[in-house]
Each structure stands twice: as structure tokens, then as C-alpha cells.
Amino acid sequence: MLGYICGRILALMMILLAVSVIVFSLMHSVPGGPFDERKGRLPPAAKANILKKYGLDQPVWKQYINYMSHAVRFDFGIPYQRPHTTVAKLISKSWAITVQVGLTTIVVAFGFGILAGVYAAYHQNSWIDTLVTFVSSLGVTVPNFVVAMWLILVFAVSLNWLPMGGWGSSGQCLIDKYFCTDWILPVVAYAIAPMAIVARYTRASIVEVMGEDYVRTARAKGLSEVKVMRKHVFRNAQIPMVTALGTEIPNLITGSIFIESTFRINGLGKYFVTSTLNRDYPMIMATFLLIAFLWGILYLLTDIAYTMIDPRVRLGAKSLS
């Protein structure tokens, strides 16, 4: 187990290295840089000075080594567009907002998703089941910014119940600056797709487990319905549910560019788009590394979670794909 985890972490580090090389070389592969003159020309001496200050006059491989030697010490440099702060500060500030969006969405999506899935599985082919199936196929297919626009049209424009955008700026909050009225629309728009996936996984796995022989045995020996569900059905239905969790959480924690730009939330995704447009190399690199790191770690945690809920799973076994 420990050896397996060490191997996975080593593989993750190799992937981070590869990601950094790819992103760095892509960024430097085309002419044009962050200090190209858009509004009026700089005198050549001044431009050379700026390039020198940021090390952009050196060969690319040297810039890369320079950058990485700082990055391993968590010094990701200074964003070109905002010289008065550091990349690490800017990212932690914007990511904090993204995590607030993500965690609230996870709670909503998994709470309602599991509830709906369990209910639909237990009342198969009822109208609730049909409704859950219908809403979830809609939620998986329709992009979240489209859902976001519909929610805005209904609840912000025609009904005028909720604000159109922002995050914690509406002034009507539950606790201090958290859980405000302007959290509702982005969280609902963001939660619909993962909620749909969770509901479908939950329903499918519970329906499958309920047909197993050991569940019939448990009923036959006279266990109460609650006990059958809790001890036999849920325990075994957890495994596919963790699959859904494991693939959705990295996505949700790193945020949605579309939700953030529709609702004007200053999160990680929004900064990523503006920094790619401005060729802000340090910001782009740091964002990529952070997201690749988070994905790797969260997938590893999911695999470990598998072994905890399903003792049959052996980690490190050779798989085909």
C-alpha cells in the first residue's frame, strides 16, 4: 500500500514536470510576449530593461530552469499584469473564492443527487423516477452556462428575486459574507450537472444491488427494511458512487470558467482566461501546475477510498487500459 502510494506520487511528479515543460514551451513557441507594445512604442532601451528585469532576454531553457527552481520552493514569481502582488497571493485569493463555490456546489450536488437517486431507485418507474431521469439527462447534456442563462432569465430578470451576479456582494447573507443570496444562482447552475450524474449513479447502483441474492436473503431472514437498506444495499452501492465522487470533485474544486464569467465571480477560472489573453506566463504556469497537482492528488485519494469501502479492490494490479 505504502509502496503503491509512493509510486503514484512519483508518477504525479513526473506528470507535473511534463506539464510544466509542455506549457512553458507552448507559451514561448510563438513570437510576441507580455510586453509587446499595444499602446505606443517603448524606447528600445526601456523595453530591454523590462525584459531583463523579468529574465525574458535569456534563452528559453534557461528561463525554464530559472522558473522551476523557484517554483519548487513555492515561489511562482510576479504576475506581469499586477506587479504589486505575487502569483502565489493572487492565486490563493482567487482560488479561495473558487473553493467556496466548489464546496457549496459539492454539498448541494451530492446531497440532492443522492437523495433523488435513492428515492428514484426505491420507487422505480414512479413519476418521481421519471422526473429524476428526465432532469438528469437534461442536466448532463445542457452546458452549465446555458442553464445559468435560463436561471438568470427566470429568477433575476422576470421574477427579480435574486441578483444576477457577484459573489458575497449582495448584502443579504446568512453568516457575515458567506451564504448570500447571490450564491444561489451560480451554485444551482453549477450543481445541476454533477447532481444529475450522482443521481444516475446512485439510482443505477442501488437498483443493481437490490436485485442481488444476498439482499433477498437478508429480507428472507426477516431483517427490517431500514436495516436491509443500510447494511446491505448502501454499503455495496457506495462503490460506484465513489467513482462519481472521484471524477466530479477535482472538476468542482478547480472551478468552472463559464460559471465564473457568467456570474462575474473573481475566481481562478476567470483569472486563467484573462492571463492567457495577456500572455501572463507566471500566472498561466502556476494555474496549470496547481490544477494538474490537485487532479492527481484527488484521483489518488479516490483510489485509496476504494480500498477502504471495498476490500476486494487491490491497488496496483495491472489493468488493461
Next chain:
Amino acid sequence: MSNSTPTRRSFLKDAIRRFSQNRLALLGLFLVGFILFLAVFADLLSPFAYDRVYFDRVLLMPFDHPEHPLGTDEVGRDYLSRLIYGARTSMMVSLSVQLIALAIGLPIGALAGYFGGAFDFVISRIIDIMTAFPALLFTILIISVLGGGMLTIIVALSITSWIVIARITRAQILTLREQEYCTAARGIGASEWRILFRHLLPNAMSPILIAVSLGIPTAIFAEAGLSFLGLGVNDPIASWGKMVGASNAYVRVYWHLALLPTLAIALTMLGFSFLGDGLRDALDPKQKIRV
């Protein structure tokens, strides 16, 4: 005698029968057919050119003006025409992306899966790296490097999409090459290439076709999303995503600017998803669990 033996049906006939009994799949086929019809005949169907500007008819509501049944946008272009031409942009990007992904991913995945070795090692590592972060971020990075425009979007989306096809093809070939009929073919002296092309690829085709058909809505979403962020196709080309993005500033009063293109995106994606799901059920009846 002939009555007692069951009628032989080909796999294709069987698949068509299964498909035509699936109501959602038929609805999907109808929607997709309709969108493709709009895309192909956009020039004939739309009342105005997509870039025809009427400066005296800016931001008309639907049915306000007899010549513009769905109103006009913020610079006075006929909204119905923009919606019809938007279908063309959406189809052009998504279909070419999937074709390119198939053309690159299929041979690479098949060779990696069949011959293994150093080539397979390199391909598997590329797949590992590319799946280590969201494809969307990588697409945006490529677009920011290459600059916007329709061709760039197709290139950027193809770079991230071939990975999916290559991974599925590789996994398919890996399982199929251990099957008895493959050993039998090798036993009677078939060449490696013959085994790969005559025996393995035809059997691997169903999952690959399903992946391609389900990849189309993903590409539609990507194009609409990128255009929505302002990273997509350039003006004056019509794109549903761009229309949604532009409507943001006017949505309080001119709600139709947001509603109509979002409906178009949703219907198109639903159509392709139903069609893809129907194809999966028709082509791969073994895969019973539908999650």
C-alpha cells in the same frame, strides 16, 4: 424446413431494428437532421445575410418588425438569420473536430495497442499527461498561442480530442488481440497487418463510433463555450455561444437575445446525445448498464 430455422439477420440490420424501436434515438435523429439541414442550406433559408447590418433597426424585439420575426441584435442584424448561420458554425467545428480526432486517434491507438513496445509506452504517457488536467484549459492555452478564429478552434479542439479516440481504440485492440479468432488467424498464417485490419479493427469499430458520436456534443459545447468567453470564432461569423455572451449586457430588457441561442445550443446537444445513446444501444447490445 426453412420455416423452422430462424431467419438470419446481419448485425447491421439488427442494429437498425434496435435503433428504430428507440423513440428517444429517433427524436435525436430528427433534431440532428434538422440542424444539419439548417447548416447546409443556411444561404437559402435565412432571410438576410448573417452580416447584413441595419443601423436603423437595432435591438428589435421578436414580432416587432414584419421582416425580422425573431428581432435584431445589438448592431441591427436579423436574429433569425444569425441563428441559422450559427448552426453552420456549430456543425462545421464539431464535425471536423471529430473527423480529425478519428483520423489521428484511430491509427495511433490501434498501432499502440497492437504492437506495444516503445511506441505504446510513448503514446500511453502522452495520454496520461493529457488527462492530468482539464482539456478545456489546454484548448484555451493553444488558442491564446495561435490566436482566435474558426480554424484555430478546430485545431485546438482536435489536439485534445484525438486522445479520447486513441485511448478507446488502444484499449479495444488490447482486449481483442487476445481472443481466439485472433490466435486462429495467426495460426493459419495471416500477416500482422491483415489481422489488424481484417479481424481487429472491424470488431473494435462499435465503441469507437459511439465515442465519436458522443464526442460531437462535447465539441459543440466547447465551441459554444469558447465563443461565449470571447475566445471563439471572430466577428462577423455567427456563433450561438458568442450570441449568448454578447446578450449578457442586454438581458434585462432584451431577453430574447439570450433565450434563443441557448435554446438552440440545448436542442442541438440533446439531439446529438440522444442519437449517440441510441447508437450505443443499437451497436453494443452487450453494454446493458445505462448510467
